[in-house]
Amino acid sequence: MPRRAWKRKGWGLWARALVAGCLGLMLGVTLLPATASAESTPGVTSTSITIGATVPLTGPAAPGYDEIAPAMNALFSWVNAHGGVDGRKIHYTYLDDGYNPANTATLTRKLVLQDNIFADVGSLGTPTQSAVQGFLNAQKVPQLFIESGCNCWSNSKFPYSLGWQPPYTVDGKILGAYIKANFAGKKIGYLSQDDEFGQDVVKGLDMEIPSSAVVSRQTYDAATLAGPLSNQMAALKAAGAQVVVLATIPAATALAMLPAAVIGYAPQYVVDNVGADTPTVGPLLASFTQKGGGTAAQAAAAGGLLNGVITDAYFAPESDTSNSWVQTEKKILQQYAPSLYAKSGLDGNTQYGIALAYTFVQALQKAGKNLTRQSLLDAINKDGKSFVTPGFVPLSYSSSVHFGFEGEEVIKLESSAPPAVTPTGTWIGGVAVTPVEQTSPGAGPIHKYTGPTSVPPKNLAATG
């Protein structure tokens, strides 16, 4: 090949391609949407408030949790239909991060830097929200009501981040106290998720249950959860555990109870509220007593394995149909998210969403007409304790504490209790077996809550 022809090709192609690519990039850049003009408060106009969140809508973490954000939107629709807050309608954008922190990092930056959200409200997950906690605080964007029970959200280094649900250690302490009081002398076993959630629940349990009583501590890895946790349950059975505490997500709760039932192991189960929502766990267990066909036996079958399970709750569950909050939530969901209601009905997840959204609305109300990110945070820190929520206890917010609920009651699932009726079936309900108790995730004591029970305000209750 002649030297010159080769040289021309070699030089030309690589460099031409590179330069052309750069020029193309510059061209594309000029066509990109320009940055929105800087407003005094991003995301706030005289008629609207724009908030955003990242939640898992697809992926193995999505079941159940994908209902929360649409339920929040139902409450926001109610608010907007009644004139909004101070004349501002709430626009809630939630993006799918698939529970992957890399996606969360990208999507949160999109929401903040490109879509100019006012605040990040109701994003889900410990690893996902930890990935953007630094960024949001550096940008001074409120990271409100994170859907995770990690102890890490109340951190003075990150003043813009707030939790909402009870920290997992609070679950552990209250359940542990119940076990200590009611199962003294019995052998206890733990099966916990091998991450912050499971470890924090166990930390709480260990604060109450004497370590000599714990005969086996099993774990499972959520990322490699492929099938039944047969090995763990077999080990618990071999150790003779008479009470088994499950700090598990709903899928894992089912995947623990199923193999146990296979080998005829029926301990007293104590399940953290994260993994105990009966409309979510029930269908997973229903297959067990079915034999080759027909879905008619589901409800009874699911009730069978869940009967007698101890769990905890921090607001009235959907089966408590006489509770005024439950009735209100049902009406709001029915009216403002009818397709979601038809699909899932009122279950733990949709209740969670409505309650969280209403908390945000009250924060907006308390912040007032002059709405800035700082005024919103100040309103929560100052007045959070007086917000009206479906929770059994008031929120704990203050300038030094950024946990939401820190109180629960212990519930026993019983077939004699009123069941939870959802479009997917009828699921066992529960009764309270302790009064409402409060504690912090630290080493402090558990004390009974003696304050008033909250009821929904008149305008909310008047829906429908």
Add this chain to the structure above:
Amino acid sequence: MSLFLDYTLDGIANGMVYATLALALVLIYRATRIINFAQGAAGMLTTFIAFSLLSRGIGYWWAFVLVLIIGFALGAVTERVLIRPLHGKSELNPVIVTIGLLVVFEGLAGAIYGNASRGFPAAFSQRGLTVGSTTIAFSHFDLFILIAVLALMAGTLVLFRYTALGLRMRASAFHREIARLLGVRVGILLTLGWGLAGIAGSLAGLLVAPTSAFGPYYMDLILVYGFTAAVIGGLESPVGALVGGLISGLCISYVGGYLGSGLEPLGALALLMVALMARPEGIFARPAARRV
């Protein structure tokens, strides 16, 4: 001791499922030299179809057979429409197509069926059998799994070893051009191979569904471990798929049980490396002579 027995039975039950998926992968690899990453997801999709059929009141066994046939059709169509056009070009391209197919199947299942929790019924009772006074971790359903997988293996072996069709399929896999010259209708046989793999994949999906978190992603890890089993046993050998599956299932069960959960991938990796260092083309592959 009973713990060891429980771990062993668990390992065998899981291993059988890995073997089924491994068999599907082996069938496809023998036919077209491709790793079908969508095999698990195809099984998942057909099992969702079974779920729909069952919800409409169709009897379990009718749905079972129907879904196996649908699995066959899905595999055959995939080969004809998506894989055939890529023959002759880079080996990676069909792999990427199967990856795209995996994503599409999971998306379809998610879009149509949503994320709601649901269970899938088992063919037989899942209560453990009682041996003497103890209940062991082996149920009628596990027995069914064992029998179904062994039947599938046996059927495959008989097909390849004793039938003319099997001989023609082996010829097409061995060398397409020469087989064509000998009058073998290679195209149809490749499609048939993918169809049979589709049956195996659907079976795996149906066997795993009752004891998993039944959703669009429940076959993902099964595919990974099935692939491991196929590689350990040798990608050309159905018997290797069975043996590889059993070994993988047992290893993963012991590692998870004795060393702690979360270490199963490491255990599988260690097993794979040991097996491949000893026999780089799998246990049941005969080493090729070096041609210089």
Add this chain to the structure above:
Amino acid sequence: MTTVDRVHSLRLPRQPLLRHLPAALVAGVVLYEVTLRLNSYNDYQVGEIASYVVVLIGLSLLTGSNGQISLGHGAFMAVGAYTMALLMNHTQGNFILELAAATGVAAVAGLVIGLPATRLKGPYLAGMTLLFALAVPSIADKWPNTFGGDQGLTTTVPTAPGSLTAEQWLAQIQILGALIVMVLVANLLWSRYGRAFRAVRDDEIAASLAGIHIVRTKVTAFTISAGCAGLGGALLALSTGVVNTGEFPLTLSIQLLAAMVLGGTGTLIGMVWGGILLVYLPEWSTSLSNDFNLGSGASAYLATIIFGVVLIVAMLAAPNGIQGGLRWLWGHRPRLGGVPDVPSEVSKEDQSNATERKGRNDAKTSVEA
């Protein structure tokens, strides 16, 4: 004068550098200007693309030029990212040194995996690397005290000098990294090492007869490739300020492979297309699916369906990847012997020759049922 003599008389090793460096400098200046004009979010995305380009170049080197398929590059990214985060948190060093160290650690990991990998071919190697991709994040999960567990490791993003915003500064660092890696790898692929890689890929036996040390070559390719992936992961750790095992699922490694093939296996510019795909395709498919107004749940899954369909269609329409398609438009064909423009995959003719030879070898293995 034979072609070989002509090629030798061109003093080949020096030419590539003289060609590649000025092009890279021009690109660098242009991209610098671009980052100054983009909004913060787009700066962040450009930076992300650059980091993925680094990883993909490593993968292209290994799989395209050396023929070793790897489904485990997500794990090498994790190694680099965690090393970077640990160094940033526990030492006071300059972040450039830390990037280099993270690259080195990832390269060592590549060495460790590359050694047993030399014995394996095709899908067997794929299987091992797949399990590696699954196993590495689980190691990090097992030791949460060191690796941060669920919350991962957070680092302080380095402050931008002068009037640059953080996103601009980070994007520039990542782009610089990508350009450096591109120039280095391009030179490498043009050198005798690159020829050794391709020779081993095309025919191991012939290569060893020609005096090329097979194991050494394959391990070198693996090591360099893993180093690139580690650098990419470290750059991402630097720019996002966080490292978490949830960022390295199995799907990441699979998507890297898909992006590399779609960009154009074995090419380097093609990796830019691959990086763009990785960063923009999810966003594009989400916005497209939102146009259908299906409601959030179905819409999110529709986005994944679109993603998968694009993969399939692109593969069927452009079997040589985007870069291959562009080259075909430009009138170039991939070259057999002689001097390739940029080393690319084997042509169809060579492919079927290789299959034929493999077929004869396989006679031994497929006799039993």
